[in-house]
Amino acid sequence: MFKRITFDPEIMGGQACIRGLRIPVATVVKLVASGMTTKEILKEYPVLEPEDIKEALQYAAWTTEDRIIETKVGT
Numbered sequence: 001m002f003k004r005i006t007f008d009p010e011i012m013g014g015q016a017c018i019r020g021l022r023i024p025v026a027t028v029v030k031l032v033a034s035g036m037t038t039k040e041i042l043k044e045y046p047v048l049e050p051e052d053i054k055e056a057l058q059y060a061a062w063t064t065e066d067r068i069i070e071t072k073v074g075t
Contacts, residue, residue: 002062004055016059018052028056 006020016025023045031041038053 002055002059004052005059018048018056021047023048025056025059028053029060032057 004019005016005025006018007014007016008020011017011020012022012024017023018025018028028041028048031044032053036044038050041053042048042050
């Protein structure tokens with residue numbers, strides 16, 4: 001589903017990272033949330049590609065999707 005998001009226990013403790021690099025998805029999402037543009041992020045992290053940023057945001061959105069949890073009330 002996510003081709004650019006990797007998990008490796010030897011890299012950043014297994015956090016979701018971009019293409020096996022030591023750049024966590026969380027870092028990319030925080031940069032976007034702080035107002036940095038894609039161009040600015042790519043300047044700070046030249047190993048990244050525009051598609052990495054896009055997929056990091058897609059992954060973050062996917063991990064926070066609404067899920068319905070059914071519970072039994074009154075039993």
